Amino acid sequence: MSNAKVLPLVEPADGQGVAPCCPPLTERPMSADEAETAARMFKALGDPVRLRLFSAVASHEGGEACVCDISDVGVSQPTVSHHLKKLKEAGLLTSERRGTWVYYRVEPSVLAAMGQLLVGASAAA
Numbered sequence: 001m002s003n004a005k006v007l008p009l010v011e012p013a014d015g016q017g018v019a020p021c022c023p024p025l026t027e028r029p030m031s032a033d034e035a036e037t038a039a040r041m042f043k044a045l046g047d048p049v050r051l052r053l054f055s056a057v058a059s060h061e062g063g064e065a066c067v068c069d070i071s072d073v074g075v076s077q078p079t080v081s082h083h084l085k086k087l088k089e090a091g092l093l094t095s096e097r098r099g100t101w102v103y104y105r106v107e108p109s110v111l112a113a114m115g116q117l118l119v120g121a122s123a124a125a
Contacts, residue, residue, distance in 0.1 A: 024119050038117060044090035049073050050083045054092060057104045064105035 022034040030038065045051050056070040071080045084104060087093040093104045 022117050024116060026119075040090050041092060041114070044086050044092055047083065047086075049075055049079070050087055053080065053083055054087055054106065057093060058106045058111065063108075064103050066101045066103050068101055070104070 022030055022038045045054060052073045053070060056073070057065045060069065067080070067084065071077055073080065075083075084093065084095075084102075088095060088104075092106065092110055094107055095102050095104045097103075
């Protein structure tokens with residue numbers, strides 16, 4: 001059993017999509033908890049293989065990808081599985097087993113939250 005924490009994404013009160021786990025970087029200084037949450041996400045994406053896998057899933061037709069379609073990133077299959085597990089533990093990917101294959105997807109709320117975290121004050125207006 002893993003003790004990894006998933007990035008908390010919540011529905012804003014106005015119902016206008018998903019609020020990020022943390023405020024935009026330009027809005028105010030982050031609290032220690034917010035910084036820890038964002039750091040987990042960035043740490044997971046800080047590895048080139050993980051970033052390639054995340055991009056492969058996010059850009060795959062239909063918004064999801066079978067592990068069999070995205071495993072050609074220059075490392076062995078067990079290493080691909082390890083990296084996909086790390087992305088899942090960081091809350092960046094979800095997965096579903098279908099028969100012998102596992103399908104991964106990036107939830108739209110995750111991309112929205114990441115974008116809102118990195119948006120500048122002038123772009124948010």
